Amino acid sequence: MINIFTLQWQRLRRKPFMVLAMIAMTVVFIIFIGGATNQSEVSIPTSFSDEFPAEDKAALIEELNELEGFNFIETTYHKARENIALGIASFGVRLSEEDYRFIIGTENPNQAIVEQYISSIYWENLRIDQAVEQSGDEQTRQSIETSLERPLIEVDSQIGESEGDVFIFNNQLQALFGMTLFFAIYTIVFSLGEVAEEKQRGSWDRLVLSPVRKWQVYLGYLSYAFVIGLVQIFAVFAMFQFFFGFDIGGKWLEVLLICVVYTFAIVSLGMLIIGLVNRSSQLNAIVPIIAVSMAMLGGAYWPIEIVSNKVVLAFSQVIPVTHAMEALKSITIYGENLTDITQPLSILLLMGVLCMGIGINLMERR
Amino acid sequence: MLETEALRKVFKKQVAVDDVNLYLKQGESVGLLGPNGAGKSTFISMIATLTKPTSGIVTWNGKNVIKNPNIIRPTLGMVPQEIALYKELSAYENVKFFGKIYRLHGKKLEQRVQEVIELVGLKDRQKELVNNYSGGMQRRINIAVALLHEPEIIIMDEPTVGIDPQSRNYILEMVKKLNEEKGMTVLYTSHYMEEVERLCDRIYIMDHGKVIATGTKDELTGILSSEETINLELEQQSKVFEEALREQSTVLKVTEWEKGLRLIVPKNSRELAGIFHLAEQYQAAITSVNIQVPSLEDVFLHLTGRRLRD
Ligand SMILES: Nc1ncnc2c1ncn2[C@@H]1O[C@H](COP(=O)(O)OP(=O)(O)OP(=O)(O)O)[C@@H](O)[C@H]1O
Ligand SMILES: [Mg+2]
Numbered sequence: 180m181i182n183i184f185t186l187q188w189q190r191l192r193r194k195p196f197m198v199l200a201m202i203a204m205t206v207v208f209i210i211f212i213g214g215a216t217n218q219s220e221v222s223i224p225t226s227f228s229d230e231f232p233a234e235d236k237a238a239l240i241e242e243l244n245e246l247e248g249f250n251f252i253e254t255t256y257h258k259a260r261e262n263i264a265l266g267i268a269s270f271g272v273r274l275s276e277e278d279y280r281f282i283i284g285t286e287n288p289n290q291a292i293v294e295q296y297i298s299s300i301y302w303e304n305l306r307i308d309q310a311v312e313q314s315g316d317e318q319t320r321q322s323i324e325t326s327l328e329r330p331l332i333e334v335d336s337q338i339g340e341s342e343g344d345v346f347i348f349n350n351q352l353q354a355l356f357g358m359t360l361f362f363a364i365y366t367i368v369f370s371l372g373e374v375a376e377e378k379q380r381g382s383w384d385r386l387v388l389s390p391v392r393k394w395q396v397y398l399g400y401l402s403y404a405f406v407i408g409l410v411q412i413f414a415v416f417a418m419f420q421f422f423f424g425f426d427i428g429g430k431w432l433e434v435l436l437i438c439v440v441y442t443f444a445i446v447s448l449g450m451l452i453i454g455l456v457n458r459s460s461q462l463n464a465i466v467p468i469i470a471v472s473m474a475m476l477g478g479a480y481w482p483i484e485i486v487s488n489k490v491v492l493a494f495s496q497v498i499p500v501t502h503a504m505e506a507l508k509s510i511t512i513y514g515e516n517l518t519d520i521t522q523p524l525s526i527l528l529l530m531g532v533l534c535m536g537i538g539i540n541l542m543e544r545r
Numbered sequence: 546m547l548e549t550e551a552l553r554k555v556f557k558k559q560v561a562v563d564d565v566n567l568y569l570k571q572g573e574s575v576g577l578l579g580p581n582g583a584g585k586s587t588f589i590s591m592i593a594t595l596t597k598p599t600s601g602i603v604t605w606n607g608k609n610v611i612k613n614p615n616i617i618r619p620t621l622g623m624v625p626q627e628i629a630l631y632k633e634l635s636a637y638e639n640v641k642f643f644g645k646i647y648r649l650h651g652k653k654l655e656q657r658v659q660e661v662i663e664l665v666g667l668k669d670r671q672k673e674l675v676n677n678y679s680g681g682m683q684r685r686i687n688i689a690v691a692l693l694h695e696p697e698i699i700i701m702d703e704p705t706v707g708i709d710p711q712s713r714n715y716i717l718e719m720v721k722k723l724n725e726e727k728g729m730t731v732l733y734t735s736h737y738m739e740e741v742e743r744l745c746d747r748i749y750i751m752d753h754g755k756v757i758a759t760g761t762k763d764e765l766t767g768i769l770s771s772e773e774t775i776n777l778e779l780e781q782q783s784k785v786f787e788e789a790l791r792e793q794s795t796v797l798k799v800t801e802w803e804k805g806l807r808l809i810v811p812k813n814s815r816e817l818a819g820i821f822h823l824a825e826q827y828q829a830a831i832t833s834v835n836i837q838v839p840s841l842e843d844v845f846l847h848l849t850g851r852r853l854r855d
Contacts, residue, residue: 182642182645182646183646186631186642189634189638190631190633190634193633193634193674194633379627380627380628380629380630381625381626381627381628381629382629382630382631384590384593384595384623384625384629385623385625385629385643385646385690386646387595388593388594388595388618388621388623389618389643389646389647390618390619390646390647390648391646
């Protein structure tokens with residue numbers, strides 16, 4: 180098994196092109212997707228209803244602009260409509276004291292993010308207002324506001340709740356995780372594809388006739404595909420953390436664990452695919468289809484949170500990418516802990532075990 | 546020592562190997578001759594325990610190999626029809642890898658690797674990538690790998706396909722030496738009859754999955770020994786002459802070929818005088834006469850009505 184494992188590295192050293200190309204593609208796509216949108220924020224023309232108190236306008240705009248990745252620009256209702264009609268902005272907001280309205284030009288996934296954020300602000304203000312009304316005392320307002328800024332424990336939990344409702348969108352990490360997981364599929368499955376090639380070439384027969392057991396051969400290949408996949412994922416993560424200033428956060432151990440489980444799931448999936456197709460030319464055709472559709476449905480290209488189609492969401496549940504993305508984002512963006520991601524991790528493990536079992540069975544059937 | 550009984554393999558629509566009986570004695574060199582698609586590869590892959598037969602048995606020293614493949618595997622050297630090597634690695638690295646797979650290590654490994662590489666005559670070029678080798682050199686390394694574990698029997702599936710005459714010659718000589726000097730049993734598959742004629746003590750001729758003839762070269766050509774072939778070259782084809790020949794009771798068969806007529810007559814029938822007489826009568830100018838000793842090619846033609854290779 181060790182011999183077969185090391186043989187693959189020996190061969191990789193002579194033919195590193197595929198893996199290097201995958202890493203390069205990952206980097207290019209992350210910079211392109213993650214970098215581009217971050218530099219130019221999404222501008223949102225923001226107008227106020229006539230009765231909105233002029234002195235509160237600036238404060239509200241400032242509060243709105245705390246939402247990362249968006250720039251709320253004060254303008255008149257008329258001007259806002261014009262910009263949207265011209266397609267300069269895809270949507271805008273019109274704010275009244277008690278409620279708000281969207282001016283929509285085209286459907287845009289960002290709208291859901293903005294909507295949730297604004298509604299959380301309005302809810303917060305409404306609650307403060309009600310509290311003030313009940314006591315009829317302007318001082319209460321101030322004390323609530325100061326305690327919200329430096330919250331007490333009870334208030335803290337409330338803020339936590341309202342913020343939890345808001346879908347936080349970190350474009351950099353979304354692109355980093357999505358693209359890395361996506362391109363890792365290629366490297367892993369094509370590395371395993373060597374098994375199919377080996378069978379065609381006849382060297383498989385040599386291994387079968389030798390004293391090496393078949394499971395040792397499989398294990399050699401599986402462990403190679405596993406390690407090369409994990410190395411690729413981590414190389415990209417490290418590169419972006421240390422050289423491109425992305426912030427994955429400090430929880431490397433958790434991130435490693437997620438990647439280990441994800442890589443295992445993909446290795447198993449690869450085994451299943453190879454069990455289904457037996458020629459490497461078929462593999463070349465089928466892998467891109469599978470990888471791309473998994474990335475689309477699993478939220479590697481865009482956040483799964485913006486998808487509302489029930490069918491798509493149901494589908495995404497059987498895709499490893501979905502659960503790995505969820506777990507990675509939980510740990511890094513939402514600051515959750517290991518205990519919070521046991522569900523996606525166990526689903527990935529289960530998928531891995533299932534695919535591996537079926538895959539090896541299919542292979543041995545021939 | 547190796548024997549198959551009614552060995553049969555049926556793929557979905559087609560019988561690839563049809564109840565083949567074959568035996569090999571220790572130290573023997575046996576050829577399996579047949580055109581493309583005859584079922585040679587399928588047959589030997591069943592012997593080598595790589596394909597499960599539909600029916601029939603294979604025994605090695607009297608023990609059933611199909612039930613327990615490990616009886617034959619350690620003593621078997623298999624040279625596949627394809628170049629079963631890692632082309633991005635050097636010849637040395639390839640041989641060494643398979644040596645390790647065969648549980649060789651340390652000094653012994655290095656020693657065996659050098660021995661087999663030397664045997665196939667690639668000692669000086671062992672560090673080059675297999676990819677950069679000529680077809681003939683690749684074939685030679687393909688054989689070297691099968692010899693690493695010093696097998697008692699070596700099975701070669703068309704080891705000389707598509708290579709230059711020099712490499713081919715080298716391989717044939719090498720196999721001959723292995724068989725004659727080291728006493729290795731050889732099962733050699735080919736669709737070149739010259740190769741099996743030169744190399745093998747006994748020959749099996751296979752077509753459409755069946756063994757259609759077997760024996761030593763002399764025995765096989767003896768199938769045709771009651772007849773001989775006379776090739777007549779004519780200045781131009783003559784229908785009347787041809788018809789007249791057909792009328793002769795001593796001429797068994799007349800066929801046209803590009804330069805004239807081919808006759809099959811009983812051996813020693815002394816027919817030539819009669820033929821010349823007829824030629825004169827019908828004014829057909831004979832430019833050359835050639836009496837052919839039968840070859841394996843003729844045997845194959847006789848048995849199947851087709852040539853080995855087109
Ligand atoms: N795995 C398979 N599935 C279906 N049919 C097969 C398979 N392997 C071989 N055959 C068929 O069985 C027949 C015998 O094939 P085989 O490869 O044994 O011939 P061969 O004598 O080795 O020919 P060649 O000289 O071309 O190597 C062929 O008609 C081939 O199409
Ligand atoms: Mg063949």
